Each structure stands twice: as C-alpha cells, then as structure tokens.
Amino acid sequence: MIAVSFFEVREISKRFGGLMAVNGVSFQVEPGEIFGLIGPNGSGKTTIFNLINQYYPLTSGDIVFHGKSIKGLKTYQICHLGIGRTFQVVKPLKRMTVLENVMASAFSRVNTFGEARKLAMETLAFCNLLPEQDKAAKSLPIAGRKRLEITRAMATKPELLLLDETAAGLNPGELDEAIDLIKRIRDRGVTIIIVEHIMKVIMSISDRIHAINYGQTITEGKPEDVANNKEVIEAYLGESYA
Ligand SMILES: Nc1ncnc2c1ncn2[C@@H]1O[C@H](COP(=O)(O)OP(=O)(O)OP(=O)(O)O)[C@@H](O)[C@H]1O
Numbered sequence: 172m173i174a175v176s177f178f179e180v181r182e183i184s185k186r187f188g189g190l191m192a193v194n195g196v197s198f199q200v201e202p203g204e205i206f207g208l209i210g211p212n213g214s215g216k217t218t219i220f221n222l223i224n225q226y227y228p229l230t231s232g233d234i235v236f237h238g239k240s241i242k243g244l245k246t247y248q249i250c251h252l253g254i255g256r257t258f259q260v261v262k263p264l265k266r267m268t269v270l271e272n273v274m275a276s277a278f279s280r281v282n283t284f285g286e287a288r289k290l291a292m293e294t295l296a297f298c299n300l301l302p303e304q305d306k307a308a309k310s311l312p313i314a315g316r317k318r319l320e321i322t323r324a325m326a327t328k329p330e331l332l333l334l335d336e337t338a339a340g341l342n343p344g345e346l347d348e349a350i351d352l353i354k355r356i357r358d359r360g361v362t363i364i365i366v367e368h369i370m371k372v373i374m375s376i377s378d379r380i381h382a383i384n385y386g387q388t389i390t391e392g393k394p395e396d397v398a399n400n401k402e403v404i405e406a407y408l409g410e411s412y413a
Pocket residue numbers: 187190192210211212213214215216217218219259
C-alpha cells in the first residue's frame with residue numbers, strides 16, 4: 172500500500188508579471204506537526220499561503236491534501252475541506268462584535284444561529300477571548316485582534332491551520348500567551364504551518380522549518396540545523412543577528 176501524504180506542495184510557483192514570487196517550492200507536512208516557514212521580507216511566505224487556500228491561482232505546481240489535489244478549488248471549498256488560515260494584516264469584521272465575528276466563521280460548519288453561537292462561544296473560551304465577546308472587533312488592541320484572527324480560523328474547525336505572523340507586534344507577555352495558544356491548538360490535533368519572523372516563537376515551537384529566499388527553498392530541517400545553516404543566516408538571521 173502506498174502511504175497517502177497528509178499535506179504536500181509540489182513544485183509550486185506564482186508569477187506576478189515579471190516577478191516569480193514563488194518559484195518551484197516543495198514540502199510535505201506530517202499530521203500533528205508544527206511546520207515553520209521562514210524567509211526575509213518579500214521572500215514569498217504569504218504568497219505560499221495565498222496559493223494553498225487558492226486565494227491566488229497557481230502559475231504551476233500542485234497542492235495535495237489527504238492524497239488529493241486541491242488545485243482549482245474555491246477558497247470556501249478549501250476551508251470546508253479543513254484548511255483554515257489567518258491573515259498577516261488582520262481582517263476582522265470591524266463593526267461587529269467579537270462574538271459575531273467568530274459566529275460568522277462558525278457558519279462555515281453549522282447552519283443554525285444557535286449552533287453557530289455555541290461553536291463560537293466554545294472557540295472563544297478555548298482561545299481565552301470570552302471576556303471580550305461583546306466588544307466591537309475594532310476596539311481590540313493588536314494582541315486581541317491577532318487572537319481574534321486565530322479564533323475565527325479555529326471556528327472553521329480546521330485540520331490544517333496556516334498562521335501568518337500572528338505574533339507580530341506582541342509584547343513579551345503576550346508572546347508567551349500566543350505560544351501557549353499555538354501549542355494547545357496543536358495538542359487538539361490540528362496540524363499547523365506557521366510563518367513568523369520572531370525567532371523565539373518559530374524556533375521554540377516548530378518541529379521542522381522550511382526556509383525560503385526569493386521564492387525558492389534554501390533548506391529544510393530541524394530548528395537548530397536551520398538556524399545554523401550558513402545561507403539562512405546570511406539571508407535571514409543576518410538581518411537581526413549581524
Ligand atoms: N498581489 C500581488 N501582486 C504583485 N506582487 C505581489 C503580490 N503579492 C505579493 N507580491 C510580491 O511577491 C513577493 C512576495 O511577497 P509575499 O507577501 O509573499 O512575501 P512575504 O515573505 O510574506 O513577506 P513579509 O515577510 O514582508 O510578509 C514580494 O516581492 C511582493 O511584493
């Protein structure tokens with residue numbers, strides 16, 4: 172019997188006019204792991220997420236979930252299959268309350284108001300956002316907005332969750348809370364691909380890390396090996412460690 176991979180991107184590329192933002196990237200993610208994706212600004216990380224959930228069509232390559240290609244599906248179909256995501260630039264429904272924001276996501280899984288409210292309340296409790304439920308989403312400080320972004324994605328009940336810089340802009344105490352939440356999400360059985368610039372976060376929670384630069388793979392491996400890779404240090408860590 173051939174083992175079916177949980178999630179895989181195969182030689183994916185994305186061209187924007189004359190720019191190859193992503194150029195032949197391949198990786199596999201195992202169920203239950205936290206898979207880190209790193210690279211300098213503009214290296215193509217967010218574009219890879221936008222390709223995975225088909226926000227942008229692929230220029231070439233394939234994306235395989237549970238052994239089946241998801242290429243060409245609509246974004247909502249990808250969500251329904253069990254791939255959730257957060258946005259680097261958070262996108263709350265600003266005039267709505269925190270609870271209403273999460274309910275809107277919950278409707279991707281349930282049909283009635285009562286069910287959506289129940290799922291939203293459970294997810295808010297899990298993400299430690301229940302005390303903020305009646306506040307307007309736009310009134311939340313950055314840490315709350317980042318947490319709401321994760322809560323909304325979790326309310327779609329993902330099997331695979333894509334986190335795009337959900338720790339950016341947090342203070343040290345908030346960072347520890349964010350790390351704790353991400354670990355608890357994984358402990359629930361959700362597989363995670365995480366894009367993050369903050370080394371403390373990415374190095375401490377990733378099982379494996381895939382490093383890119385200019386849309387191409389530099390290396391992949393355990394956090395300590397990737398952190399010691401010469402090309403990675405030059406391309407990426409050099410910015411903050413030089
Ligand atoms: N819709 C678009 N149209 C044209 N170019 C784009 C578009 N989206 C991204 N790009 C370009 O593709 C490249 C990769 O961008 P991307 O946002 O994926 O980088 P990133 O690794 O997420 O960077 P950052 O760490 O700053 O978030 C950049 O040069 C960017 O300007």
